[in-house]
Amino acid sequence: MSRITSLNGNLNGKLMKEAVNINQLLDGFQLEIISQTILEWWNSSGRRNFPWRETHDPFKVMIAEILLHRTRAEQVVPLYQVFIKKYSDVHAIARSSPDELEESFRSAGLHWRWKLLHAMSIDIETRFNGQIPHDFEDLTSLLGVSHYIASAVRCFAFGYPDVLLDTNTVRVSGRIFGLPITDSSRRSILFRKVIQRLMDAEQCSDFNFALIDFAAKVCRLKKPHHDECPICESCVFYQKIAGVNKNTKINTTPLKEIRRSHQQQLSHMEAL
Ligand code: SF4
Numbered sequence: 001m002s003r004i005t006s007l008n009g010n011l012n013g014k015l016m017k018e019a020v021n022i023n024q025l026l027d028g029f030q031l032e033i034i035s036q037t038i039l040e041w042w043n044s045s046g047r048r049n050f051p052w053r054e055t056h057d058p059f060k061v062m063i064a065e066i067l068l069h070r071t072r073a074e075q076v077v078p079l080y081q082v083f084i085k086k087y088s089d090v091h092a093i094a095r096s097s098p099d100e101l102e103e104s105f106r107s108a109g110l111h112w113r114w115k116l117l118h119a120m121s122i123d124i125e126t127r128f129n130g131q132i133p134h135d136f137e138d139l140t141s142l143l144g145v146s147h148y149i150a151s152a153v154r155c156f157a158f159g160y161p162d163v164l165l166d167t168n169t170v171r172v173s174g175r176i177f178g179l180p181i182t183d184s185s186r187r188s189i190l191f192r193k194v195i196q197r198l199m200d201a202e203q204c205s206d207f208n209f210a211l212i213d214f215a216a217k218v219c220r221l222k223k224p225h226h227d228e229c230p231i232c233e234s235c236v237f238y239q240k241i242a243g244v245n246k247n248t249k250i251n252t253t254p255l256k257e258i259r260r261s262h263q264q265q266l267s268h269m270e271a272l
Contacts, residue, residue, distance in 0.1 A: 022193050029177065029234060035200050035207065037230050042210030046217060048073070051081060053209060058132035058157035059089055065149045066113060066120075079110065090130045093121035116144040134158040147187075152208075161204035163195045168215035173198065175219060178236030 050073055052064030063083060067076045083104055087093050093101070101114040120143050124130060132153065133139055139150035151162035163169075165186055173195050174181040185191050199207045218225050232238045 022197065026177065026194065026197060031198050032200075034176065034231050034234050035198050038210050038214055039200065039203065039206060041218070041230050042206065042213055046210060046213040048213055050077060051084075053156075056157050056159075058134070058153060060084055061157040062132050062149075062153050063087075063117070065152045066117060066144065067110065069113075069146075069149070071110065079105070090121045090124045090132070093117055094125045094130075119143050120145070132157070134160070136162075155204050155208055159204065161196075161199055161201035163192050163199065164208050164212070165192055165195065168221075169195060169211050171221060172211060172215045172219045175224075175237035176231065176235045178240070 050064075052060060052068075055061065064076070064080055067080055067083075086104065087096065096118070098114070098118060101118055102111070105111060105114040123142055124132065128138065133142075134154060134157070136150055136154065139145050139153060140147060145153075148164060148166055151160075151164050154160040155162045155164070165188075167186060170181055170185045170188075170191050173179065173191060174185065177194055179185075179191070179194070195211070218229050226232050226235075226238050226242070229235070229238070232242075
């Protein structure tokens with residue numbers, strides 16, 4: 001057997017093991033029902049009509065995601081609306097004077113972001129002919145574009161079923177599936193794969209918006225609204241605190257069994 005064949009064999013074995021572990025980890029959860037329930041909740045009571053959610057224009061989506069970074073959406077709305085009216089594309093930003101750009105941001109208290117947008121726009125103009133790229137590597141090669149922003153642009157503008165991993169989506173998925181949450185979970189392959197499995201790829205934008213809103217309005221960091229939660233009966237965290245372990249409608253695997261399975265899987269998965 002050649003070295004390459006041997007390496008491929010090992011890799012395939014590892015990937016196979018990984019797939020089995022993810023399957024075992026999620027065994028007993030009816031993912032499609034959980035996913036559809038979150039989407040139904042979003043359609044009836046979670047949808048928030050932010051202006052950047054009404055467009056698939058890559059430029060507008062990118063601007064929104066840059067502005068939204070660590071900033072409350074309500075604070076971003078007025079700045080976004082004024083900014084998009086003034087600057088219609090990357091070229092307009094690249095050719096504007098720094099003073100003019102800085103002025104646009106001054107009132108919103110987002111001082112450093114005008115510099116970022118200016119440098120990024122020049123880069124996009126130079127390397128991508130002024131078009132926002134859709135390739136993940138190209139996007140993350142741009143100054144200030146994190147994995148989260150790249151995935152958001154790919155999903156909301158181009159329709160790729162990319163997972164958005166941040167403290168909020170990690171919190172929701174960690175609670176539902178009983179996964180331990182650590183500081184590094186936002187970069188965890190395990191969480192990315194779990195949410196990927198939960199996502200309805202045909203409705204990836206809606207699913208990601210739904211998960212963001214669900215985290216903000218129901219499964220909140222402090223005082224989550226378990227009593228209003230449509231998926232509480234499939235949630236390990238809720239079952240644990242409520243002592244519920246029978247007559248579940250969605251999750252048919254006993255809690256004890258889920259926990260035991262998790263304990264066996266987690267050490268391996270976190271190492272991936
Ligand atoms: S039951 Fe509570 S912890 Fe579980 S998903 Fe709903 S709000 Fe979050």
